[in-house]
Amino acid sequence: MAFITGQAVRGENFWGRPYLMEDIVEKIESGEHILLVAPRRVGKTSLMYHLMDTMSEEYIMVYVDTEAEHSVDDFWQKLFNELMDEAFIATLQNKASALWNRIKSIRPTEIGMKGVKFGDSAPIDYKKAFLSLLSSIDEGKKLVVLLDEFSQTVENIIQHESPQEAERLLQTHREIRQNHKAPSKVVFIYAGSIGLESVVSNIKATKHINDLAPIKVPPLEKEDAKAFVFDLCRRNDMELQESEVVYLLDKIEWLIPFYIQLVGQELKRLYRRNAAIDNAMIDKAIDKVLENRVAFVHWEERLNILPGRERRYAKDILSFISKEGHIKTAELHNMATKYQLKEAKSKSVIHTLEYDGYINNNDNVRIYRFNSPLLKIWWYRNVAN
C-alpha cells in the first residue's frame, strides 16, 4: 500500500471499512436506495469501487460518474453508454445472460445522438432505453447503479438548463425507484462531493429524494485510524512509535483517510533523509501538507456556488473561526445582519457549512468550530489573511 493522495483507492490500497460496508450491503439487500452522505475527500468513490469489487454474484454493478453532464439528456445517455461499455458487457456474459443478449442485440450503429434503436423499432430516447434494459435483467439478479457526483449533475442542470429540468430528473428517478417492478431489479446509490440535500433543497425539491436511505461516511475512529497508520508505515518500511502515531492523529483530529495519507506521504519524504521520526518531524510534515494548495483549495471554491451575500457570509464565518478558534451563535447573528440575511437564509448557510464538512457544534450547540484543524490553519493562512 503506497501513499495515495489523489485518486480514489482500490484493491489492496483500500483500508477496509467493514461496519460501513455492512450497513450499505444490508440496505442494498433489502432493496433500499441509498444516499451516501459525506463531505469532499472522505472516501465516497473508493467505497463505491470497493462495493463493485466485492458484492456477490447476484448483483450486477455499474459505476457512472456524471460530473461532466450538464443536461437531463446527457445524464441518461451517459448512464446508457456505461451499460454499453465493452468491459461492463464482458462481466455479464456468464452472470446475466438475458441482459447480455439484450445488450448485444442493440447494434452499435443504431446508437445515435438522439437515441437508440432496438431491432426494427424507431429510435427511442436514452431514458426509455435504460428502462427497457431494466426489464431484461435476469431472474434473481439485481442491477446496482452507483451514481457518483450525481449532486454535481443536478447542480449543472440547474445552471445550464433550468431548475425545472433538474426537478424533472429527480422526479423521474423517484418514479423509477417507486415503480412496483423496479425495486426487485434495480438499486440506486447516489453520491456527490457537494451535498445533494442542499442542492435539492435550494430548488425546493426535497420531496423527490426523501425516500432515500441516507448513509453517512464518517471519519475513522481513533483506534481504526491508529491501525491504518501502522499499516501504511509497515508497507512503506517506516517505523513509528505509538506515542508519535497518537501525536500525529491528535494533530489531524478529523481523521479522514485522505489527511492521514497526505501527512504520511510527507513523513516518508522526511524519513528518507532522517529515519528518526519525532514530534517535530511530524509538525514539519503537517506544515508541508498545508502548502499543498490542491489538497485544500476545493474547500474555498466549493462555496462559490452560493449566491453573493451568502457566499461572503459563509467565507466570513470561516475566516472568523480560523482566527478565533470558534464562533458563537450571537456572533453569527451579528454577521448575518451585516450581510442583510434573514434568519432562514443564515440558517441555510450554516447548515451547508455543517453538512459539507466544514464546521460542527458537537461540543456545545451554541459554538461552532472547524472539523479539521488542518483546514482551519489552511483557511487562516490562505483565505482569512
Ligand SMILES: Nc1ncnc2c1ncn2[C@@H]1O[C@H](COP(=O)(O)OP(=O)(O)OP(=O)(O)O)[C@@H](O)[C@H]1O
Ligand atoms: N478506504 C480508504 N483507504 C485508504 N485511503 C482512502 C480510503 N478512502 C479514501 N482514501 C483517501 O482519500 C482520498 C480520496 O478518496 P475518494 O476519492 O474515494 O474520496 P471522495 O469522497 O470520493 O472524494 P471527492 O469528494 O473529491 O470525490 C484518496 O486518494 C485516499 O488518499
Ligand SMILES: [Mg+2]
Ligand atoms: Mg469522489
